[in-house]
Amino acid sequence: MSDEVAKRGRKPLILDKAEFQRTVTDLETEKGFSNRSTLWKAVEETAWAKSLLPRALTAQVAMMKAEEMQILINTPKGKRGRSKGEGPVVGGGRKKKTFSLPMLESGVPVEERAGLEKTLQKAANGSLKARIKLNCLNCTNWQKKEVSLCETRSCPLWDVRPYKNVKVVKETIEIDGEEFIETKIVEKVTGEFVGCQNVSDGNGGLV
Numbered sequence: 388m389s390d391e392v393a394k395r396g397r398k399p400l401i402l403d404k405a406e407f408q409r410t411v412t413d414l415e416t417e418k419g420f421s422n423r424s425t426l427w428k429a430v431e432e433t434a435w436a437k438s439l440l441p442r443a444l445t446a447q448v449a450m451m452k453a454e455e456m457q458i459l460i461n462t463p464k465g466k467r468g469r470s471k472g473e474g475p476v477v478g479g480g481r482k483k484k485t486f487s488l489p490m491l492e493s494g495v496p497v498e499e500r501a502g503l504e505k506t507l508q509k510a511a512n513g514s515l516k517a518r519i520k521l522n523c524l525n526c527t528n529w530q531k532k533e534v535s536l537c538e539t540r541s542c543p544l545w546d547v548r549p550y551k552n553v554k555v556v557k558e559t560i561e562i563d564g565e566e567f568i569e570t571k572i573v574e575k576v577t578g579e580f581v582g583c584q585n586v587s588d589g590n591g592g593l594v
């Protein structure tokens with residue numbers, strides 16, 4: 388009897404080693420188990436375990452008592468985790484994170500919602516790209532061009548922001564007879580002007 392059991396004043400469970408051994412051996416011979424936890428569960432279900440006094444033998448106690456009483460067991464110990472070559476755990480893996488559509492919509496001005504319907508739905512379904520798009524649009528008061536022209540390179544989203552389908556074009560322009568370099572941003576496909584970045588005098592000075 389352990390000190391803890393004695394301290395709590397519980398009557399110890401007395402097991403007959405021969406009976407215990409016979410129960411285990413019979414079960415292993417009749418059924419065969421792939422691991423010991425199923426063996427102890429089967430021991431717990433036997434009439435012998437249920438009839439013991441002052442209380443029935445549980446699977447957990449059977450496991451501890453077997454070790455204490457050096458019961459011979461042929462059933463192999465179970466392995467932790469997955470074995471090599473075993474398929475994925477059913478229902479395992481990382482769960483896709485989804486968001487509440489009404490919650491996302493509430494952060495978008497009513498007049499912008501129709502145009503962002505698909506993006507909102509994708510964001511609710513867990514799309515990171517859609518969440519970034521919403522975040523950048525929110526940051527620029529829902530102005531696509533502003534996202535495209537964003538110069539906040541220190542922002543962690545800068546490199547992955549949407550509407551980046553633009554290129555920087557440098558052109559020489561004349562102002563009051565003087566030549567300046569205009570750096571502007573145009574859309575890659577159409578060449579459409581998106582915004583002016585700066586106008587310089589060609590020596591590094593901005594106009």
Ligand code: SF4
Pocket residue numbers: 522523524526527533534537538539542543544545546548
């Ligand atoms: S990348 Fe630019 S637009 Fe997007 S969140 Fe950052 S600062 Fe705002």
